[in-house]
Amino acid sequence: MTDDALKYFHRVQDYRTVFGSPEGQRVLADMRKAYDATFNPNPYESSFRQGMRQVVRDITRLIELANDPEFREETVSDFFGNTAEDYTEENTHG
Numbered sequence: 001m002t003d004d005a006l007k008y009f010h011r012v013q014d015y016r017t018v019f020g021s022p023e024g025q026r027v028l029a030d031m032r033k034a035y036d037a038t039f040n041p042n043p044y045e046s047s048f049r050q051g052m053r054q055v056v057r058d059i060t061r062l063i064e065l066a067n068d069p070e071f072r073e074e075t076v077s078d079f080f081g082n083t084a085e086d087y088t089e090e091n092t093h094g
Contacts, residue, residue, distance in 0.1 A: 009076045015059060016066035031056045 018024045035052040065071050070078075 005076050006073070009071075009073050012062050012066045012071070015062040019059060019063055028056070028059065031059075 019028050031052075035049060035056055038046055038049040038053055040046045040049060
């Protein structure tokens with residue numbers, strides 16, 4: 001496993017820890033409520049809201065990944081391949 005893969009694994013676990021707490025669950029619920037609706041007649045406002053909604057979706061995706069019993073430190077490469085490019089910051093946020 002590469003250092004980047006290990007960093008990614010720990011980052012995913014951090015999201016579960018933070019948003020798995022009762023406080024984190026309340027914050028995430030608040031974010032879902034606040035950023036659920038994306039439509040606005042102003043296209044710039046719609047784009048902004050879509051971006052905020054995507055942040056919530058990314059957080060949710062990382063929590064789901066951390067909760068997957070198959071996602072373990074020793075199997076992180078099985079989830080994302082074996083190349084260092086798979087673990088770069090640009091590729092782990094989308």
